[in-house]
Amino acid sequence: MRWLRFIRLFREIFNKKRLPDLDFIQNEGLLAVKIAQTFALRIDFLSEATCVHLSKLYTKTTPILKEDTKALIQSYTNKDFLDQFEYFDEEPIGSASVGQVHRARLKNGEEVVIKFIKKDFKKKFEKDVRSLRRFISFIIFFYPKLKKVADPQGIIEHIEEYTLAELDLRNEIKHAKVLKEIYLKNKDDFSLDRLKFPTLYEALSNEHVLVSEFIEGPTVDLLLEEKKLPFNDILEIFHIHGFYIFLVGTFHGDLHPGNLIIKDQNYYFIDTGAISKVGTKIQTGLFNFMAHLAYYDFEGCAKSLNEMAEVEIHGKQYEAFKEKLLKLYVGFEGTTVSEESLTKKMMETIKLGVNSGMEFEKGMFPIIKSMMYLDGMVLKGAPDTVLMVEMRRFIEEFNEARKKVRK
Known part of the structure; x- marks a missing residue:
């Protein structure tokens, strides 16, 4: 994203006359969506209506066209991957900024969901982050107090770190294991009875595709x-x-x-x-x-x-x-x-x-x-x-x- 597009993005988010245009934000790319998602939390200086509207970007982003779904999954896996499923629903049950989720059934009868990365975001995302960092450094040069008060560099660093983690679905497996291990160590001393973790099928998953238990x-x-x-x-x-x-x-x-x-x-x-x-x-x-x-x-x-x-x-x-x-x-x-x-x-x-x-x-x-x-x-x-x-x-x-x- 060029600097003028960043300015337009922030004007869109901070527009006081109408709610932000979510389609415009999505068309600006993954970094724009992540920035808007972050501002969805900033009820300290955005209206409640704007925050609620921006929060739709967490779970209601534009899905991939039906005809492209299977082709994309097959490009991420080997030719036998879909043969292991008795059923695959081409209609998504969820579409977020990075991934899209579809119901499926393994041949052993287990109900699962298949999540996959919607496209190769990484190179453009990293390029946009570098550009935004330069833009923020330019602004801070003229308004150094912004660095301490709003910590924009720290926020961008956080967005970059967790987004790059999201782009590798193996991290979902790795991090679920970490959280579950903490749960198992402490469940006898702290009331965690109602916390559960879905089964993740590591053998069927890779960087771009994740198969997990369907939680109805x-x-x-x-x-x-x-x-x-x-x-x-x-x-x-x-x-x-x-x-x-x-x-x-x-x-x-x-x-x-x-x-x-x-x-x-x-x-x-x-x-x-x-x-x-x-x-x-x-x-x-x-x-x-x-x-x-x-x-x-x-x-x-x-x-x-x-x-x-x-x-x-x-x-x-x-x-x-x-x-x-x-x-x-x-x-x-x-x-x-x-x-x-x-x-x-x-x-x-x-x-x-x-x-x-x-x-x-x-x-x-x-x-x-x-x-x-x-x-x-x-x-x-x-x-x-x-x-x-x-x-x-x-x-x-x-x-x-x-x-x-x-x-």
Whole structure:
């Protein structure tokens, strides 16, 4: 993408007169879609309607033409690959930015899905990332504060890392094994009974094709759209994902509502191509921040945010920051998620910390993104919830589990 096209993309995303044109964004290529998906989380400076509209790019992108599907799969595999299936549905059941998914049945009767990469994105994606990096460096030269406040370079680095991981479907197998191993090590000490992983057929899979068990159930995204997801289920998702984030520090890197399937009251993690890891300083600091926030201890929040920073502030500089944070949270106590977005408040808090002199590690964005997903689920499924009060039920459990967790 040339710089003028980046400018047009950002104008499209930030258009205040109408919703962004999703077809235009898709036509601009994979990087444009990934940027738009990232902005779908930024309710701190985009309208809720725009964020909801952009979030459609997670699960509702343009599929490949039916006549091209089998030919593409055969180009990725050997000539006998499709002979191992009794049935293959040429109509996709899902199409995302990178992959497309079709139902199939193995000759032994097992119901499966075949996921494949829609085309060779890698070279153009890497070229576009290099161009965007140069564009961002140019902007930062004239507005250096942007580097600290918004961390655009860190966000682009994250987009590049998890997208390149997604483009090799063997990573889904590798990362599912990592998450499942953590689950097996800790399931006796931490309540993870409702977490499940689909069977992955490694012998039938390669870099471009993945065969996995068909899980017959709705996605969390669909249940949220239909207003059919009970609030306790949303809390349990927070409970499970919170275990990986706050206690282990290794977690599903893209757990948006389309990547969770519910079947028989269990939650299946799918699309594990991206996995994220966070350092102990951020992991512990953010947990302590959330623990203080749950009880509206805003002075404790200020202390925890500072302890989370790679470069902390002290003395008068810290006192000035704390005073501003206390003002920022005036009126927050007892508010519902529809009245005050946790995502927006956290982004404002981090921005305040940076403007006050704190510096945070680059790896912070994935964990913030995960918190945005969880906040978005509550906002969509239970907007009248006082989330901070509901979170208290997990704080003590997480504190106890931190002593036992096996990474």
